[in-house]
Amino acid sequence: MSARKLVAGLGAVALLVTGCGGSAPMGAGGAAAGRDEGPVKIGALHPVSGSNAVDGLQMRRGAQLAVDAINAAGGIKSLGGRKVELVTGDTQGKADIGQSEAQRLISAGAVSLVGTYQSAVSTNVAVVAERNRVPFVMDVTASDAIFSHGYKYSFRVQPGSKAIATAAAQYLKAVSEQAGKPVRKVAFLHEQSDFGSGAADAFTAAAKQLGIEVGPNISYDATTVSDLTAQVTQVKAAGADVLAVAGYYRDSLLAAKAIASVKPDLSAVWGVSNGAYDQPKFVTDAAAVGNLYFSTNYHYDATNPATVALRAKYQQLYGDPMRTGAVLSYDAVQVIAHGVEQAASTDPEKVRDAIAAAQVSPLTVGRGQIQFAPNGDNRNAFPVLMQVRDGRVQQVYPPEKAESRPDYRVAWRP
Known part of the structure; x- marks a missing residue:
């Protein structure tokens, strides 16, 4: 069996078992009350321990910089200026842990998820997102197999494999x-x-x-x-x-x-x-x-002054060059915040619909604005x-x- 078929099979198994072992109810209704007040929570899932921890930490920081920029600009204006909060999970680079961490963040009230750097992890997270009807915006995930299942809640910023x-x-x-x-x-x-x-x-x-x-x-x-x-x-x-x-x-x-x-x-x-x-x-x-x-x-757009400024800020804050994955995380969080703004709601299903219709200017190389095809792929992603x-x-x-x-x-x- 090929690796791709094996991962797809595991995803199907995950879809069957996510109803067990303390999963949130369909639609993540158990977290609905927590979404209606306080900061708007975005769940970030990256490997911040294990062999890919350097990239994972970069991406978490990129997501946080996007949250900081949104809050500095006045938060979610259509919700009276509510601030955005990044709630985080460590996938450890493992598909099963990514799945459980995704469920935890959804149960904690995340209006959307961003992640995960590794295709095998994103495969399982996509299943959890679909079952809970919570949008999942992938910053770095190369596998195209995820986008062949007809999922409604999975989106991807980067170009696919x-x-x-x-x-x-x-x-x-x-x-x-x-x-x-x-x-x-x-x-x-x-x-x-x-x-x-x-x-x-x-x-x-x-x-x-x-x-x-x-x-x-x-x-x-x-x-x-x-x-x-x-x-x-x-x-x-x-x-x-x-x-x-x-x-x-x-x-x-x-x-x-x-x-x-x-x-x-x-x-x-x-x-x-x-x-x-x-x-x-x-x-x-x-x-x-x-x-x-x-x-x-995929690559950060070295010809875009806004990208140059963001990378300079990252370097100043963390003493390390900002990698493309972190810029993609920044873009993905901006997409989610745009969805919340346009939906004027923290209802994940309404946010999903707004993300599906979004047009957001990227800081990564593209042929135009981030804009999603019916399968969730970014139409304008460009290698x-x-x-x-x-x-x-x-x-x-x-x-x-x-x-x-x-x-x-x-x-x-x-």
């Missing part, structure tokens, strides 16, 4: 041809959950349509892997001229270190929905090892190609979003 992987293949073909070195064969290294497997499957399908060979397809367990030298040696033996990598931060950094050690005969390293290669921390942690790495992903250049991550493609031109090579092959 298929959109990112398809763009990654298209950008690779265009950039390699512009460099005079058309891509011939791509090896794909990915973590084995729904996130990584989905990225690999979607990229493979898009690449084949463009006449690009893909193989071998090599997976690993991101939660336990400590070295990827053997996998990268397999890539070297396969004779691929590009290595695509879909993983989370820690394992993608391990892949970079293995690539530097093995030095396969590559023209480029190509991140696809990668959790590391577009991060400022990767530039520092990998140093010269990560120079010239590419990454196709961008980035590259580690001159000690920072730069947008390099497509040209209308580029800060500099792509440099199609690897650091160990001038």
